[in-house]
Amino acid sequence: MKYLIVILILIFTLKNCFSNEKLYFPYIIDYNNFTAFKPASIEVGDAIKGKVILKSRKTNCLSCHNAPLPEERFQGNFGPSLLGLGSRYSKEEIRIRLINAKIINPDSIMPSYFKTLDYPRTQKKYLGKTILEVEEVEHLVEYLYSLK
Amino acid sequence: MKKLVNRRLFCGIILGLFSKYFAYKSFADGRPFRDRFQSYRQTFRVEPDKEEAERIVKNIIKGRKIVPNLVDLDIPDIAEDGNVVPVSFSINCDMSASDYPKRVHVLGLENPFPEIAIYEFFPEGGKAEVSFRCRLRKSSYLIVIADMHDGSVGMKKKYIDVMLGACS
Amino acid sequence: MEKQRKLKYKETVTQGELVKVKTLAEHEMESGVRRDEKTGVIYPRLIIYKVTARYNGKIVFQANWFSGVSANPYLAFYFRANKSGLIEIEWEDDYSKSTFKRGYLKVLDKDGNELLPINHSI
Amino acid sequence: MEMNYYLLTTQFKIIFKIFYLLIYFISTSLLANNLDNKINNVLSGYNFAEPSTRNIQDDDFLNPGILWVENGEKLWNKIEGPNKQSCNSCHGRSSNMKGISLKYPMVIKKKKKLINLEQRINICRKKMQVKKFDEESKEILSLSTLIGYKSRNMKLNYKVTENNKKWYSLGKELYFKKIGLMGLSCNQCHDERVGLNLRAEKVSQGQINGFPSYLLRWSKVVSVHKRIQFCNEQARAVPYEINSNENNALQLYLSVRGNGLNIETPAVRK
Numbered sequence: 001m002k003y004l005i006v007i008l009i010l011i012f013t014l015k016n017c018f019s020n021e022k023l024y025f026p027y028i029i030d031y032n033n034f035t036a037f038k039p040a041s042i043e044v045g046d047a048i049k050g051k052v053i054l055k056s057r058k059t060n061c062l063s064c065h066n067a068p069l070p071e072e073r074f075q076g077n078f079g080p081s082l083l084g085l086g087s088r089y090s091k092e093e094i095r096i097r098l099i100n101a102k103i104i105n106p107d108s109i110m111p112s113y114f115k116t117l118d119y120p121r122t123q124k125k126y127l128g129k130t131i132l133e134v135e136e137v138e139h140l141v142e143y144l145y146s147l148k
Numbered sequence: 149m150k151k152l153v154n155r156r157l158f159c160g161i162i163l164g165l166f167s168k169y170f171a172y173k174s175f176a177d178g179r180p181f182r183d184r185f186q187s188y189r190q191t192f193r194v195e196p197d198k199e200e201a202e203r204i205v206k207n208i209i210k211g212r213k214i215v216p217n218l219v220d221l222d223i224p225d226i227a228e229d230g231n232v233v234p235v236s237f238s239i240n241c242d243m244s245a246s247d248y249p250k251r252v253h254v255l256g257l258e259n260p261f262p263e264i265a266i267y268e269f270f271p272e273g274g275k276a277e278v279s280f281r282c283r284l285r286k287s288s289y290l291i292v293i294a295d296m297h298d299g300s301v302g303m304k305k306k307y308i309d310v311m312l313g314a315c316s
Numbered sequence: 317m318e319k320q321r322k323l324k325y326k327e328t329v330t331q332g333e334l335v336k337v338k339t340l341a342e343h344e345m346e347s348g349v350r351r352d353e354k355t356g357v358i359y360p361r362l363i364i365y366k367v368t369a370r371y372n373g374k375i376v377f378q379a380n381w382f383s384g385v386s387a388n389p390y391l392a393f394y395f396r397a398n399k400s401g402l403i404e405i406e407w408e409d410d411y412s413k414s415t416f417k418r419g420y421l422k423v424l425d426k427d428g429n430e431l432l433p434i435n436h437s438i
Numbered sequence: 439m440e441m442n443y444y445l446l447t448t449q450f451k452i453i454f455k456i457f458y459l460l461i462y463f464i465s466t467s468l469l470a471n472n473l474d475n476k477i478n479n480v481l482s483g484y485n486f487a488e489p490s491t492r493n494i495q496d497d498d499f500l501n502p503g504i505l506w507v508e509n510g511e512k513l514w515n516k517i518e519g520p521n522k523q524s525c526n527s528c529h530g531r532s533s534n535m536k537g538i539s540l541k542y543p544m545v546i547k548k549k550k551k552l553i554n555l556e557q558r559i560n561i562c563r564k565k566m567q568v569k570k571f572d573e574e575s576k577e578i579l580s581l582s583t584l585i586g587y588k589s590r591n592m593k594l595n596y597k598v599t600e601n602n603k604k605w606y607s608l609g610k611e612l613y614f615k616k617i618g619l620m621g622l623s624c625n626q627c628h629d630e631r632v633g634l635n636l637r638a639e640k641v642s643q644g645q646i647n648g649f650p651s652y653l654l655r656w657s658k659v660v661s662v663h664k665r666i667q668f669c670n671e672q673a674r675a676v677p678y679e680i681n682s683n684e685n686n687a688l689q690l691y692l693s694v695r696g697n698g699l700n701i702e703t704p705a706v707r708k
Contacts, residue, residue, distance in 0.1 A: 261384060273376055
C-alpha cells in the first residue's frame, strides 16, 4: 500500500512536471529552438499600443531595460538593452522571452509575463492570473520587433 | 428708480471699487494671486496646470527686462527623491538701502501648486543667500525670480531630474 | 509631544560680521494633495506658511512658504549685526499657531568689548 | 529548473528523466551550500546615495532624524505610570545604552521567541504598568532611534549562536526565497546586481546598519520592518507583519550579513 501511494504521488508529480501544453495556452512553445508560436486565430498586435505598455508601470520594462525612448529620462541597466532587438531576434524568439524568460535561463530575474504564477505570498488580487493578457503580449511583440 | 439707487447699492459699488483697488495693489506687488483665495481645505489637486504656472511667472515679471547674472543657483542636477530637493540661491547685490532684493520667488513649474516659496529681504540682511529644501513632483524646471528694490528683475531656471521609484 | 524647533548660529561675532542662521522645524508640512491610501480621504493642508526672523524686534528676514516646501523644513539665511541682541524666529502655522525660538547674539568690537543695544551710561 | 524538464520531454525517455532529475537536485543542493552569506566587501547604503543625500546625513543639524533622537531623549526622562518611573530610573542616563542596539534582535530564553528593540521597549513598558506604544508610532521610533544613535560608529558584530541558529536559518531561507507575482528574491537584487541601475536608482547591498533611518520618500523615520514590507510590496507579495517572527528572523540574517559595518543611525536614505 505504501509503495502504491508513493508511486502514485511520483506519477502525479511527474505528470504535472511534464504536461505543459496547457501552461502557455494558446501559445505553442518549441523548447528546442526557444521559440513561441501564436495560433492564427490571435490578431497581430499594434506597435503603438505596445509602446504604451512598455512605458507603463504595470510591466515596468524600463526599470531594467534600456529602450530608445529619449522622453524617458531614467532607464535601468539590469537586463540587456532593447535597442536593435528586432534585428537580433525573430518575433517568435521575442515572444518566448516575454512569456517566460525562465525557460531559457532558469536563473533569470525577468518576471514571467504570461504564465499563471504560483510563487509563495503572492497578493490575493494577482493569484491565478498572468501579468499580461494575450493581446498585450502581441502589442509588445510588435513594438519590440519594430526596434531595429 | 428710487429704489434701485439705495444705500445698499451705493455701498456695494464703493466696496467693489475698493476691492478692485486692493486687488490691483497686490498684483502690483508681484504676489501670485491665488494664495490669498486658497483655503487649506480646498487644496486637492494632483495634476499640474502649466498655463497657471506661466501666468504666475508672467504676473511676477510683468514684462520687465530680465537682468542677467543676478541670481546664482546651487541645486544638484539629480534629486534622489522629489520630497527633499536641497536648494540654495544667492542674489548678486550689495544689500545697501538702494540695492537689495525685495522679494525672491521660487517656483516649481510642474508642481500641483507652482509656488514654492517667497522670501522677503531687508537692507539689514547683509547677504541675500538662502538655503532650504523643497518638493518637486517630477523632473521639471525650478525658477528663481528676484524682484529688486529698484524695479529690475533677475531670473534663473534650472532643470532638475527627479528620480522616480524603481519598482512600483 | 511638542514639536521641536531648532536654531543654530555662531554666538559671538565681531561687529559687521555676517551671521549665518540655520533653523530646523519639526513639521509634517501636509501639502493638501495627498490621499489616504485605504479610505481615499484627502489630508487637509497643514503647513508652516510664514517664518519671520527678528533681530532686536526688527524684521531682518521673512519667508512665505507654500505647499512645495519639504517636511521638517530647514532654512538658512544671513544677516549682519552691529550690536548685541536677541534673535527671534517665529514659525506660523496654517491655524495661525505660532511657535518661537529665541537666542542671544553677542557682538564684540575690535577691542573685544561687547556692543550693547542700549547705552547704559545715560 | 523548468528548462531541464522541457528538454527532457522532447528528447529522453522517462528513466533518463528521473536520473537527470536526481542529478539536478543533488547539484542544486550542493550549490545552495556554497551560496553562503559571505560578501567580499560589505558596503553601507551610504556609498550608494547621491552626494546631496550624504550631505544631509553628515551634518547633524541638517539631518531631520536627529529630531527623533531629541524626542527620544525627552521620552527617556518622562515619568509615567503608578510607580512614577521613567526609563532613566532603571537604566540611568541614555548614554548607558551604548552598544545595546547591536544585540537586537535577541532571543528571549523563556519564550524561545525572537524580539527586536521595539518589542523590548514595550516589554519594559508593561513592567512599568503603562500602555504600550503602537507599532511604528512616533514614540517608539523615537526611543529606538535614540538607543541606536548611542551606538553610532560602533561596528556591527552579530554572532550566530546555538540560541539563535534556528532563526538565522529561517531568515536565510526567507532571503533566498522567490516571492510575489514578480518572483523575486532578496539576493537577486541585493547580492547579484549590486550597483546596477533600476531606472535611476542604484541597487544597494540592502544593509540595515542605518536603521531606524530617515527615509526621504516618507519624510519620516521608519523601522527596518517597515522598509522590508515596502520592498515586499514592490515585488507584489504579501508582506509579513511588523514585529512578526519572520521579519525579525530576516533582520537577524541581515545583521549578520552586514557584520563589520558602522552603525549610522539615524541614516538618511531614499
